Every structure is written in structure tokens, then in C-alpha cells.
Amino acid sequence: MELLLIHTGGTIGMAETPEGLAPKAGLVEDALTARLPQTVTLKSHVFSPLLDSADVGPQHWNTMLDAIRSHPQASVIITHGTDTMAFTGAALSQALAGENRKVVLCGSMVPLGHEGDAEGNLDLAIATALGNDPGIHLAFAGKVMEAGGLVKHNSHDVEAFRAQPQDPLHPPQSLRFDTTRKLAILTLSPGMPADAVEAIVSKLDGAVLRLFGSGTAMNDPALISVLAAAVSAGKRLRGVSQCEAGGLQPGSYAAGAGLWGAGVENGGRQTPEAALIHLWLN
Structure with missing residues (x-):
């Protein structure tokens, strides 16, 4: 089985520095590799530079979509900051509607290695990605939620997200985001x-x-x-x-x-x- 990791950045992949928390290269990749069965082949697409999710926008959604579509047989885990997780969840859910893909978003309120929620969220994302059900989901705080209607309702609590029911999606008119649109x-x-x-x-x-x-x-x-x-x-x-x-x-x-x-x-x-x-x- 092939698993694609798209690491965009966010709290989950940060470590302590003299200036405070900052992205640490390899942290998410190593944590994921250590948890995978030997039967899984891991491919990685790591954003450079890693992004605070406040900076994520349509050009980055296009990059994610390109990576996902370039691995048509792979399940996908996307590690991402929480602040714009709802936008990315909606973007991927609608852009990939009808493509029968399995994509799992994952992030955390506390970085890996800090005895917080990161390890549990990553474990849940892996289990979901290696499961049988397609769809675009968020693995967070012990729940697997549909990603198309996410709401970040708490800025600090580990149970930061809810998922609001959305109407059924149909394939979009455009498969990519026009970055010139305002x-x-x-x-x-x-x-x-x-x-x-x-x-x-x-x-x-x-x-x-x-x-x-x-x-x-x-x-x-x-x-x-x-x-x-x-x-x-x-x-x-x-x-x-x-x-x-x-x-x-x-x-x-x-x-x-x-x-x-x-x-x-x-x-x-x-x-x-x-x-x-x-x-x-x-």
C-alpha cells in the first residue's frame, strides 16, 4: 500500500527554539515513519518553507491537489495548522468531489514530543488513511470528521473542531483554484x-x-x-x-x-x- 504524506507545517511539526516554537524539519516525517507497518510505502511532499496555516491560500491548495493527483493510488495524510484547517478541508472536499480519494487532514494544538494531542491525532490519521473508507476527513481529538464543513470553535482546547453537515457534493466546474480571483x-x-x-x-x-x-x-x-x-x-x-x-x-x-x-x-x-x-x- 502507498501512503503519501503532505506536510504543510503547523504546530504538530514544531519544536522549542530560543525564540519559541518553530517548524523543525523531519519531525513529522520521522514520527509517521516510526508508526507505519512495513507493508506501507511512504512517499512525502514537504512544503518548503513550512507554513503557518495563516499563510495557506489557493496557491497552496493547488500544490496539495497536484501532489494528490500525481499519486492516484495512494492514501493521503496532510499535516496542517489548525487556524485555516476548515478552509483547506472545504477546498479539498470540493475540488476532489467525485474522484473517490482517501485524504486525512491532521494537526494538533500541542507539538509532537510535548505530551499533548499530536501523537494521538497522528495515530488516528494513520488508522483512518489505512482503512477502507474513502473521503476527505479530519482526524482530531479522537474523532474522524467530514472535512467539508469543519468549524474551529475553540482556539485553545484540544477538542477544537466540529463538523457541520453539508449537502452532497458534485464534481466542481474547475479542478484547480484560479489564484487571480478576488x-x-x-x-x-x-x-x-x-x-x-x-x-x-x-x-x-x-x-x-x-x-x-x-x-x-x-x-x-x-x-x-x-x-x-x-x-x-x-x-x-x-x-x-x-x-x-x-x-x-x-x-x-x-x-x-x-x-x-x-x-x-x-x-x-x-x-x-x-x-x-x-x-x-x-
Whole structure:
């Protein structure tokens, strides 16, 4: 059996230095090799330089996808920092939809060798990658979660992630990320000026709008006008809920009617991260 390790960086592969925790070359590779059965052939793709996950973006997702697709028979473990794990989980889940791959994301809140969660998470990732079930998953805190709807809900606890149910995925229109596209997530808030939204959206090709509850926004004709003008100009706006669970239900409240009339797309149960990836690939 062939196993591909893609080591991007993150806390799991850090060690103490005089300046504090920093990536240590070979740490993850050695820990993984020591745990593998002799029947497994390990291939590695290590990012250089190793990344803090705050720096991970579409060009790095393309690198991951290229490595995964260049090893069509391999199961894959990706070690990654936790801060943008939800974005990478959504990116790989949607980009690889229909390809029947087995990819397991893994990270930790405490580095390897520090008597924390790293060793257990890596063991779980290996067991999952060597198992029989395909899919894109996260192995973390004793749980194997679908990676397409991850939410990092705690910034310090070892049980940092939840997975929100997502609608079934279909193969995307694009298999790679166009790094020239300008997309962002905007959170609507009470009193938010319409001209501020207009200024931000004018610099973008599209945006995810985090709406109130099941899909409402403030009763501001100027804001609705800005959104409608953006859609008319060819910018895609996709709505999701600011609530972690439950998603949108257009038509439940009159306060949301202007959004849908302006052409805002219904992101349904998508997390903000999943909706952003949807805009990138479809």
C-alpha cells in the first residue's frame, strides 16, 4: 500500500527554539515513519518553507491537489495548522468531489514530543488513511470528521473542531483554484454602512455574505441597492448564516426578501469556508 504524506507545517511539526516554537524539519516525517507497518510505502511532499496555516491560500491548495493527483493510488495524510484547517478541508472536499480519494487532514494544538494531542491525532490519521473508507476527513481529538464543513470553535482546547453537515457534493466546474480571483467573506452587522459594503465589494470578484439567522439583513434600501448593483455587474454574492448550525431558509422572514430579490445566492447549510470555496470552483 502507498501512503503519501503532505506536510504543510503547523504546530504538530514544531519544536522549542530560543525564540519559541518553530517548524523543525523531519519531525513529522520521522514520527509517521516510526508508526507505519512495513507493508506501507511512504512517499512525502514537504512544503518548503513550512507554513503557518495563516499563510495557506489557493496557491497552496493547488500544490496539495497536484501532489494528490500525481499519486492516484495512494492514501493521503496532510499535516496542517489548525487556524485555516476548515478552509483547506472545504477546498479539498470540493475540488476532489467525485474522484473517490482517501485524504486525512491532521494537526494538533500541542507539538509532537510535548505530551499533548499530536501523537494521538497522528495515530488516528494513520488508522483512518489505512482503512477502507474513502473521503476527505479530519482526524482530531479522537474523532474522524467530514472535512467539508469543519468549524474551529475553540482556539485553545484540544477538542477544537466540529463538523457541520453539508449537502452532497458534485464534481466542481474547475479542478484547480484560479489564484487571480478576488474573493472574501463579509459579515453583516447592525448599522453597517452601505457605502462601506460597496467599497469592499467593488474590489472583489465575489463574496460570501454572513447573514443573520436563517437569512435576514437590516432593512436598508441602500444596502440592497448596493448588493443588486454588484450582482448586475457580474459579481457573485453567496449568503450563509452567521449561526454555526442550521443554515439558511429563504422565505422564512420578510427581512430577508430583499437579499434574494437582489440576486444573493442561497448557500444553504454551507459554512462560510465552504461557501467561499464554492465560489472559487463553480
